[in-house]
Amino acid sequence: MSIVVFAESSDNQFKKSTFEAISYAKEIGQLIGKDVIAVNISGISNGAELGKYGASKVVNCNNTDGFTADATSDLFASICKELGASVVVLSNTYVGKSVSPRVAVALNASMASNVISVPDLSNGFAVKRGVFSGKAFAIVNLNRDIKVLAITPNSFEINSNGSDCPTESINANASPSKISIKAVNKVTGKIPLTEAELVVSAGRGMKGPENWVMIEELATLIGAATACSKPVSDMGWRPHSEHVGQTGITIKPNLYIAIGISGAIQHLAGVSSSKTIVAINKDPEAPFFKSADYGIVGDAFEVLPQLIQALKN
Amino acid sequence: MKILVCISVVQDTTTKITFTDNDTQFNKAGVQFIVNPYDELAVTRALEIAEANNGTVTIVHVGEADSEPSIRKALSMGANEAIRINANPIDAQFVAEEIAKIATGYDLILTGRESIDYNGGAVCGLLGAMLNIPSINVVTKIDYDGGLFTFDRDIDGGRETVSCAGPVIASAQKDLCEPRIPNMRGIMAARTKPLQIIEASVSNQAVSYLSYTLPAAKSGVKLIDPSNAAELINILKNEVKVI
Ligand SMILES: Cc1cc2nc3c(=O)[nH]c(=O)nc-3n(C[C@H](O)[C@H](O)[C@H](O)COP(=O)(O)OP(=O)(O)OC[C@H]3O[C@@H](n4cnc5c(N)ncnc54)[C@H](O)[C@@H]3O)c2cc1C
Numbered sequence: 127m128s129i130v131v132f133a134e135s136s137d138n139q140f141k142k143s144t145f146e147a148i149s150y151a152k153e154i155g156q157l158i159g160k161d162v163i164a165v166n167i168s169g170i171s172n173g174a175e176l177g178k179y180g181a182s183k184v185v186n187c188n189n190t191d192g193f194t195a196d197a198t199s200d201l202f203a204s205i206c207k208e209l210g211a212s213v214v215v216l217s218n219t220y221v222g223k224s225v226s227p228r229v230a231v232a233l234n235a236s237m238a239s240n241v242i243s244v245p246d247l248s249n250g251f252a253v254k255r256g257v258f259s260g261k262a263f264a265i266v267n268l269n270r271d272i273k274v275l276a277i278t279p280n281s282f283e284i285n286s287n288g289s290d291c292p293t294e295s296i297n298a299n300a301s302p303s304k305i306s307i308k309a310v311n312k313v314t315g316k317i318p319l320t321e322a323e324l325v326v327s328a329g330r331g332m333k334g335p336e337n338w339v340m341i342e343e344l345a346t347l348i349g350a351a352t353a354c355s356k357p358v359s360d361m362g363w364r365p366h367s368e369h370v371g372q373t374g375i376t377i378k379p380n381l382y383i384a385i386g387i388s389g390a391i392q393h394l395a396g397v398s399s400s401k402t403i404v405a406i407n408k409d410p411e412a413p414f415f416k417s418a419d420y421g422i423v424g425d426a427f428e429v430l431p432q433l434i435q436a437l438k439n
Numbered sequence: 440m441k442i443l444v445c446i447s448v449v450q451d452t453t454t455k456i457t458f459t460d461n462d463t464q465f466n467k468a469g470v471q472f473i474v475n476p477y478d479e480l481a482v483t484r485a486l487e488i489a490e491a492n493n494g495t496v497t498i499v500h501v502g503e504a505d506s507e508p509s510i511r512k513a514l515s516m517g518a519n520e521a522i523r524i525n526a527n528p529i530d531a532q533f534v535a536e537e538i539a540k541i542a543t544g545y546d547l548i549l550t551g552r553e554s555i556d557y558n559g560g561a562v563c564g565l566l567g568a569m570l571n572i573p574s575i576n577v578v579t580k581i582d583y584d585g586g587l588f589t590f591d592r593d594i595d596g597g598r599e600t601v602s603c604a605g606p607v608i609a610s611a612q613k614d615l616c617e618p619r620i621p622n623m624r625g626i627m628a629a630r631t632k633p634l635q636i637i638e639a640s641v642s643n644q645a646v647s648y649l650s651y652t653l654p655a656a657k658s659g660v661k662l663i664d665p666s667n668a669a670e671l672i673n674i675l676k677n678e679v680k681v682i
């Protein structure tokens with residue numbers, strides 16, 4: 127019996143969310159007295175570094191077919207079975223969201239997504255998960271023997287005091303995918319919004335897409351990802367992948383800076399779990415100030431150059 | 440072409456969330472219920488594809504009688520018929536297990552990317568696995584050329600184009616289309632369209648909801664003088680230590 131982690135990678139590197147998932151699994155491992163096995167089906171040649179985060183073994187499976195929900199999930203589920211997984215941990219990324227439900231079905235498991243707590247074992251297996259688009263949390267119990275947990279990125283500390291661990295290769299067979307990948311358009315070198323620790327976001331108060339030069343400059347200076355409100359992506363000022371909120375992406379960065387965004391309830395739904403929130407708005411009555419930790423009541427076109435200058439100094 | 444669209448019925452997006460019964464139940468008092476926004480997109484695109492390919496659209500919803508106005512809305516948009524599986528839709532796995540029992544024989548099944556109440560984002564993948572068909576998450580484009588479906592889907596940091604023969608299930612993401620607004624004729628027609636009610640039968644519930652909590656309230660905003668905005672950088676660096 128073991129705790130199995132889906133070690134996701136991108137551009138031939140493990141994702142930060144993978145380190146979080148392994149650190150998280152290690153905590154569960156200590157609670158239930160089981161080892162953490164990381165499964166690397168991405169083609170990264172040697173996953174030994176995952177030992178640092180708490181894996182006691184890495185199982186490498188060379189999968190050159192690319193990611194498809196059906197084949198990748200089948201492959202991963204068959205490895206989970208072989209390893210006798212009782213708890214399976216993934217990140218709630220796009221990939222994790224595609225894989226976790228299918229793996230749960232294959233293993234006849236209980237699953238929870240958006241998980242933000244270590245399980246409470248005092249009366250079953252209960253975890254806290256985000257619901258109502260960030261407006262609330264639910265405590266849910268996973269009733270079946272095997273549990274699949276998809277954890278929210280940025281919710282758990284990375285613990286890296288371990289050391290490299292042994293690796294082994296596995297030859298697992300999965301039926302080929304019925305899906306064929308025609309084209310992949312990826313912006314490389316950009317931080318995916320759902321995993322970003324720092325986010326600079328702007329709204330209709332920026333007046334037009336040309337003014338995002340300042341937003342991007344600020345974001346680059348602090349190493350943040352950029353986001354926007356719904357009307358901004360609806361008008362095509364920004365790509366819709368940047369739209370956060372109830373009908374956009376839900377994020378949980380350590381810092382969220384909202385510039386020229388009013389703070390409508392649907393917007394807040396997607397960002398209010400951010401650890402520190404800064405609102406910059408010229409209207410002192412803007413609702414965002416009620417949900418912010420720090421605020422500047424002022425014109426973005428005057429405030430932003432000051433911030434940029436201060437960072438450059 | 441037979442298309443099935445799964446719709447969930449959720450609180451209006453302006454709802455202030457509260458709980459009752461010792462924080463074990465969502466407080467529905469005074470709450471307006473709507474078709475989940477992503478599911479409206481799924482219904483609309485399903486109708487467009489069905490219309491172009493001489494097909495039909497069936498709506499399925501797991502819920503209680505009070506969600507019928509939302510089912511009628513989907514019918515008034517143009518769907519042909521609806522099935523309501525009578526149960527309190529507690530959890531994504533329960534919902535998917537119920538839907539799986541009626542979901543065979545369709546070329547295309549659509550869901551929303553996620554429901555804005557329980558946010559599982561799970562039903563598409565769960566159903567796909569239960570029916571043993573491919574699932575394609577968060578699609579912003581669906582085309583059908585008479586043989587293959589082609590999808591654009593969001594991936595971490597970008598977008599991907601994939602193709603696949605039916606039967607296939609996909610989850611609708613913003614940008615897929617503009618939601619169709621029912622017209623008077625559609626609303627009249629919806630009143631007499633078939634709505635079949637089936638009793639739920641799944642008993643081995645995978646997940647139970649025990650209780651709810653609200654996020655801790657913010658302690659109050661600290662304002663910084665706009666003429667000295669640089670102070671913000673200082674605070675973020677040295678007090679919050681986040682940059
Ligand atoms: C079903 C539904 C779902 C929705 N989902 C979402 C969602 O997911 N995400 C989302 O964001 N919205 C969502 N909305 C929309 C939401 O209700 C708001 O309309 C939207 O968030 C407003 O965007 P905004 O703050 O950019 O624009 P506005 O409300 O127009 O606010 C602009 C702000 O900029 C300020 N401003 C103007 N000029 C300046 C300046 N020079 N300097 C500084 N500040 C300035 C103004 O004071 C104002 O507060 C949804 C709405 C509905 C009905």
Ligand SMILES: Nc1ncnc2c1ncn2[C@@H]1O[C@H](COP(=O)(O)O)[C@@H](O)[C@H]1O
Nearest residue numbers: 447501528550551553554559560561562
């Ligand atoms: N009670 C339900 N009845 C029918 N379909 C549902 C129900 N709940 C969720 N769905 C579908 O599954 C999608 C994703 O829901 P979820 O996995 O709960 O986030 C929704 O957008 C709907 O298409």
